[in-house]
Amino acid sequence: MLEIWGRPYSSNVIPVIWTANELGLDYTLQLAGGSFGKLETDAYAKINPNRMIPAIKDGDFALWESLSIVRYLCDRYGAGMLSPSDIQTRAIADQWMEWSASRAFGPVIYLFFATVRTQPDRRDPTKIEKLRDEAHEALTILDAHLADHPYVCGDDFTMGDIPLGCVAYRYFNVEVERPPLPNVEAWYRRLAQRPAYQNHVMRHFGTNPDEWAALEKACASEGVL
Secondary structure: EEEEEEOEEEEOOHHHHHHHHHHHOEEEEEEHHHHOOOOOHHHHHHHOOOOOOEEEOOOOOEOOOOOHHHHHHHHHHHEEEOOOOOHHHHHHHHHHHHHHHHHHHHHHHHHHHHHHOOOOOOHHHHHHHHHHHHHHHHHHHHHHHHHHHHEEOOOEEEEEEEEHHHHHHOOOOOOOOOOOOHHHHHHHHHOOOHHHHHHHOOOOOOOOOHHHHHHHHHHHOOOOO
């Protein structure tokens, strides 16, 4: 049985959970991090010595780092589908996964924290505008690439879309005015039609500490997503 360790609303855990559900995998979500704790235990250190989330156990095999986990799951359980069989197409998927982490994720997640995770009376409009512009600047690169491709690797949805799809949900659901990105917007609408994306990415992320506490309480009571 596959185990996924983390919180289902953590920005680094969400891509792993989305991947597992796209692949139709049976898994157990081991709630960890935040108020769930468990990261400081000796048992968890054997899974991830960094004591961070996400991590997985697939039988006796343990793996950490979000993108590495996504690649592993796609290679093992989605070869020729989410993991492209053509070496050059797979390289394109890898390229956009790395680009998501190095270029797109930063300004979007900081914009998320500056808006969603900051009380309205404490928000800094200048900071928010700067982060919005940085996020838009990065995503214009993706927009140009998607002009001739419905997905980042061409005609088919692959692992290359997964990290960026998680970034896109946050970007399009923060309270800012966004300049148009027509190709990214069309791609985002295509992702939003996927049941696994709807169920595991397009989730309410709370706007204040009380809502975050409620999310954790709900997860703990359900024991699953």
